[in-house]
Amino acid sequence: MTTLKDIAQLAGVSTATVSRVMNGKGEASLQTIQKIQKIIEQVNYHPNRTAKILSAQKSNLIALLIPNFSNPFFSELVQKIEQAANRQGYQIYLCNSEDNRQKVEYYLETMQDNYVAGAIIDSLFVKQADLDRLEQRQIPTVTIDRTHLKHPYAALNVDHVQGEYLATKNILQQQPQAKLVFLSGPAGEQSSKDRYQGYCKALREVGATSLAVLYGDFTYESGYQQVDQFLQSRTDLQGIVCSNDAMAVGALRACQDHQLRVPQDVQLVGYDNTRLGKFMNPRLSTVQQFAPNYFDLMIDELTQKQKQQYCLTPQFIARESTYGGKND
Structure with missing residues (x-):
């Protein structure tokens, strides 16, 4: 296999000169540059990428730690972050923790072993000590969404209180005294608590009634099971506020099975404003967490190491599953 040293010997120059030419640093005559480039082409030389990474102790990989793929929000999040990373010349090293602390620890170690250029962390099971360790090893971090930690590093947090307030308020604007049910995520999860707080805030403003709080786990199945069970004992509800699109899809099916029309x-x-919502019948009103430009912002925070912290305001998307919604 041809090496950098072989190229240098064929060109009659030092390996340092060949390296500078290959990296576009110039510092050689035009004749020498052309000679080296011709030799590289003739011998079909490709640099050893692994050796280069080990030498620089840095790669073009950005680690992305997510909790699972069962929630469609995360699979779409991965795609959008990868596209933003690719636009800036980076690749994604995907780490699916499955909400398991042991897997989180494993991936934190492999991030260091792979000399990642930075890490985007979306996990309930990451501690500040984990972020401290990565930052000390020159791996900048940015936490997003479910990582509710007070730390000095870059963060993009979502105001879920405001997001669920907007969703609930939209129903109550059309039906001020509607009897509502709140379909929550796991009770102990901070994002579930925040969304419930926003729901309650909207109810208090108009004095509306909450019939129940149902606890799911952000899956289609839990949304269906919780609403189906509730409807077996009473059907006087007039609205369901869901903590994610997947549970809303399950809730929609449960309503249909009980001959209740939506809306x-x-x-x-x-x-979450996942793509599936646009293709449901009726199309799903929802809340968008991240505007498109926020994904580029995540990559900028890592590459520029600014350590800024943002609180993002979600946007309500009105479609056919609520009164006054539209077909988009």
């Missing part, structure tokens, strides 16, 4: 009998709103 005529029951208004329904999701959260």
Whole structure:
């Protein structure tokens, strides 16, 4: 296999000169540059990428730690972050923790072993000590969404209180005294608590009634099971506020199985603005967490190491599953 040293010997120059030419640093005559480039082409030389990474102790990989793929929000999040990373010349090293602390620890170690250029962290099971260790090893971090930690590093947090407030308020603007059910994520999760707080805030403003709080786990199945079970004992509800789109899809099916029309009998709103919502019947009103430019912002925070912290305001998307929604 041809090496850098072989190229240098064929060109009659030092390996340092060949390296500078290959990296576009110039510092050689035009004749020498052309000679080296011709030799490289003739011998079909490709640099050893692994050796280069080990030498520089840095790669073009950005680690992305997510909790799971069962929630469609995360699979779409991965795609959008990868596209933003690719635009700036980076590749994604995907780490699916499956909400397991042991897997989180494993991936934190492999991030260091792979000399990643930075790490985007979306996990309930990451501690500040983990971020400290990565930062001490020159791996900048940015936490997003579910990582509710007070730390000095870059962060993009979402105001879920405001997001669910907007979703609930949309239903109540059309039906001020609607009897509502809140379909929550796991009770102990901070994002679940924040969304419930926003729901309650909207109810208090108009004195509306909450019939129940149902606890799912952000999956289609839990949304269906919780709403189906509730509807077996009473059907006087007029609206369901869901903590994510996946549970909203399950809730929609449960309503249909109980011959309840959406939105005529029951208004329904999701959260996350996943693509599936646009293709449901009716199309799902929902909340968008991240505007498109925020994904480029995540990469900028890592590459520029600014350590800024942002609180992002979600946007309500009105579609056919609530009164006054539109077909988009």
